[in-house]
Amino acid sequence: MLLFLILLAVVILYKFLCSRKKAKLTPYMLEYFLKITDPVPLCGKPDVVWMNRKGILIVGDYKSRCHNKVYDSDVIQLSVYRLLVEKTQQKPVASFGYIHFKGASRKVKLLSEREIIDLYHRYWKIIEGQVKPNQAGNNSYCQNCSHQSICSSW
Template identity: 35%
Template sequence: MIAAIIHHLRRRRWQRAEAMPAELRTADLVLSECPIRTRYPLPLCGQPDQVYQALNGDLIVVDSKTRRVPCVYLHDIVQLSVYRVILRHGGFPPVAGRPVRPYGYVRCQWGGAVRYLPARLLSESLILAFALRYLEARLPRPRSGS
């Protein structure tokens, strides 16, 4: 019992130091640096830093970055959006079928500070279009000529 109380107090202190958003402080960490993948609608894979399950069951993706200044780049949004597509299509069986929020967080670490920056995620159709374009670019080009 005492060990559980100590663990709880340490977790709360860490959450305050991290300045975590309230919805993440009350959520359960369900995935941490674990590979995820799906074959449908396209073969996609990734390894999110964290995935939390909110009180209502929704999943929230988080990716940590070390930066000179706290900011969210387009490639961060694409990366989190790919994780969302994978998770929506059963990319990690323990949380398969759970809805994934249309936003995630980039956990920016700079200097000695940490800040969670919200990031609105891209639509699944846009991510699939990017993935198809990427796959097509990797295909060998037909040789022309005589």
């Protein structure tokens, strides 16, 4: 009878441990420098890359600003991180990422590889003077811009 109770306790404990839910996301990579040369040269250091239960990687970035507004530049940055992770880790990467603010998180849809490549080429055409940049919709964006010297709007 004692052996039966011990065996029953072991089976119950085993079933309990197997039934516990795993964490939804587990850290996969933290602030690791990544670099690629193909399809375009890019480098960066994602704040965090998580892996979900299905083995899919998800990029994340932490922002220290007080407001929870997501800017286009945030989405571009996270999208570049996604491309870097995709090309260096040989694992599936989600088409979305998370931007974490103080006290809140936002899930954002990321740009495609093609959109990142197009932005890369447009950036260099602007720098080389082949294309005029679009004027910012809000002049306050221009106050700390590093391209003021080549901008006709400034």
